[in-house]
Amino acid sequence: MTTPAPTPAPKSMDDIMALCKRRGFVYQASEIYGGINGFWDYGPLGTLLKKNLRDAWWNDVVMFPCWGRKGPTDERVSIVPVDTCIIQNPRVWVASGHAAGFADPMRKCPGCGHFVRADHLWDILATQSEWLSSLLQEFTPITGEIDTPRLIKWARGRGKRVAPHLALVKQPEVVLSFLATRVNGQPDAPPDLQEIVRYIATAQLHATGLQDPCPRCGAPLGKPSAFKLMFESWAGVVQDDDHRVYLRPETAQGIFVQFKNVVDTTRVRAPFGIAQTGKSFRNEVTPRNFTFRSREFEQMEIEFFCHESEAMAWYAFWRDWRMEWWKSLGLAGDNLILREHEKDELAHYSKATSDIEYCFPFTSPGFGELEGVAYRGNFDLTQHQQHSGVKLDYFDTDRGELLPNGSRKGERYIPHVIEPSAGLDRGVLALLCEAYTKDDSRPSPEFMKFHPRVAPIKAAVFPLVNKDGMPEVADRLHADLSRAFGRQGLIETDAKQSIGKRYARMDEAGCPFCFTIDGETLKDQTVTLRDRDTGAQQRVGIDKVVGLVGDALSTSG
């Protein structure tokens, strides 16, 4: 009989949040004032962790793109950075589509959950509602006379399928009797179509008054309420609509808006990418799940511009490499998946999209998005070209027919775009969840298994006891390590309290290596290297320590 491998206990989000607070990774924003919904601050260790993740992205995307790997066109990947403003000309958000759909009063459907623009409800009902156009065929043309048996038949048959939540479908007799009362009660003022539709959407006329139906499922819509995705402010002294500005809901638009400047001023040649990290803001309806859905968050976005004929190849390239990148930071195994979107999931302009998703404790057994890799066609540049009136095409001198002189004629086109868009705060949260480990058999049951590259504390040096020359040796080693790696992360040293307590503290902070100076060190120049994940100890020469830490920090690709 074989003993099954012990399945690790599911990680508790409560435990992770407690550790995050206790060790200074994440604090509630404005906590002493009772907090503020949807906002979180990072403490010292969290700030370092986030910086390390952002730096890893920056170094691997901007400074040394894709670890030097060649793209599908067999050229090295070319990326340049920009840093654009959170506040842009408001017309940017008109062009991008962020302003239009979500600045207006919306009505929510309790049946199918969809939002409908209040001011377009009757247009949508008239032109896009499957159930209403089906139902209208049951009315006698022109006179609009109501054929009760025919309507009941519709309600019990087709209506059940196309408008399951419509009052007429749920309670046909009641609804039609109200309608008949109305028609017969005021024969001189027959109801118009709108009024009839409201009647058939109403189950309890006296209790609720006439209702407006959802165009999709027929359920009575809720009250209109402003549903503004974007935070607003005013630029300048006058706080009126003419001076209204918005905090960006994504960093991508700043890239598109500066596309022409980058092309004109930097010698980039397609295919190439523009990268940017920065804060974005969304007035989420329901901030939830710790920092996962926050109203203020940081993104790491690439817009990669290429010819349409190469776009799908680049899409596959970026999708696969981004997945590898997350894996290289320790999010390996079953907790990370690449999920290709189904056709009906795609935005109308997107030809393909994948999500890189992590199995968070609060989504488990489901997954939550870390990064979306989207092939957006040339939708964004086209939109900005139309709205700004400025040409945003690209003249590609490597394309077009071969001329007698050996050069190409060139081709003018609006580039297609692959957008790998990652959530930095979500990445940090995934690193925290992945790293959190509980093992009650250890002296330090809770510890953080950070990859050395993202670990806020890279190494710690302890004198076993605070005397006999050990502190002096520890100070020297600490100084050496600090000189070598102090710019990448913290190097700790601590001579107080028992060695076990010092190890345990480092475990909770996720420090991968502890070096302990003991009596033997003074004789043979070796120190104890204590491994965070296993607790195993080995002796290494004190002169090997810097190289050893360096090796652990330099791994990538």
Next chain:
RNA sequence: GCGGGUGUAGCUCAGUGGUAGAGCGUCACGUUGCCAACGUGAAUGUCGUCGGUUCAAGUCCGAUCACCCGCUCCA
């Protein structure tokens, strides 16, 4: 937005209308010779906030804020 739950020390939590508590952690001193060791001591609280009932509220009532869970949503 709806429903359920929670809120007391840095963390985890006890607390019966009548003096604000424990464990862990933190800090100091001593001891200590590789795993939250031991001893002694110390600091830490407007009991989420506001209001009400009461002689008296952490405790009962109301409101509000925040967090967690489930639905919903995420252009």
